[in-house]
Amino acid sequence: METGVKSGLIQDSRAFLGAMAMVIIGIILSLMVAFYMLPEVFGKKALMARWWWEIVLNLQILCYAFMWFCHHNRIVHSSGWWRLRAVSHFIVGMISVSYPAGILLISAMMDWFRVPPSPTQVYITMIAAVALWAFGAFIMPIVNWVMVRGQADDHTNIAATARVKRALKTFWPTLALFALGICEWSRGGLAGFALMPLLMYIQGALPYFAKARHASPRDMEF
Numbered sequence: 001m002e003t004g005v006k007s008g009l010i011q012d013s014r015a016f017l018g019a020m021a022m023v024i025i026g027i028i029l030s031l032m033v034a035f036y037m038l039p040e041v042f043g044k045k046a047l048m049a050r051w052w053w054e055i056v057l058n059l060q061i062l063c064y065a066f067m068w069f070c071h072h073n074r075i076v077h078s079s080g081w082w083r084l085r086a087v088s089h090f091i092v093g094m095i096s097v098s099y100p101a102g103i104l105l106i107s108a109m110m111d112w113f114r115v116p117p118s119p120t121q122v123y124i125t126m127i128a129a130v131a132l133w134a135f136g137a138f139i140m141p142i143v144n145w146v147m148v149r150g151q152a153d154d155h156t157n158i159a160a161t162a163r164v165k166r167a168l169k170t171f172w173p174t175l176a177l178f179a180l181g182i183c184e185w186s187r188g189g190l191a192g193f194a195l196m197p198l199l200m201y202i203q204g205a206l207p208y209f210a211k212a213r214h215a216s217p218r219d220m221e222f
Helices: 013-037 050-076 080-096 099-109 119-148 160-187 191-213
Strands: none
Touching: 013 050, 013 080, 013 099, 013 191, 050 080, 050 099, 080 119, 099 119, 119 191, 160 191
C-alpha cells in the first residue's frame, strides 16, 4: 500500500512523520536549554514547572507514535540486510526522540526538581547527549551503508563539485551548529546555544525529509 502520492510534494508520508518527530524533539530540547541558560527571560522555575513536563511528555508520546509508523512497515516488508538496516534506523530514531524522557528520568534520579543541577552536571549531560547524537547522526549511517553497499546504488562516479554540493546540502545544520558555537563562544554569549539542539535534530531530520520527498520504488511498495 502506498504511503504518499507520487506526484505530490510528499511521496512518503511515513518518512515525513519521522522528520516531524525529530523537529518536535529538537524544539523541546532547545526550549529546555533556553530555560536553563536564560532564567532572567523565562524565570528560574520554568524548567521544573509541571505544565511544561505535561506538554513534553504528551509530545514525547506523539513522537514515539510518529517513529513507530515511520519505521514499522519498512521493517516488516524488508528482508536480509535491508531488514537489519531498517531495524537499526528504528532503534536510532526511537533513542533520538527519547532524549526528553531521558532527561526527566535523570532529573528525578538526581533530585534536580528540588535542587537544581550544578553547571558541571549540566555540561556533562550535554556532552553525553552530543556524543550520543554524533553516534546516531554520523557513525550509524556509515554502518548502515556498509550493510547494504553491494545492493545500493553506486555513487562513486560523482564529480568532485557535485560531492561538495551534496555534502553542503546534507550537513548544513552541522556546519551552522559549529559556526554558531564558535560565534557564541568568542563573544561569550549564551542565547545562541539554545538553537543548537534544534540544529542537531534538523540534521537528524534531513534524511527523513529527503526520503519523504524522493521515496525509492522499494519504499513506495508499502
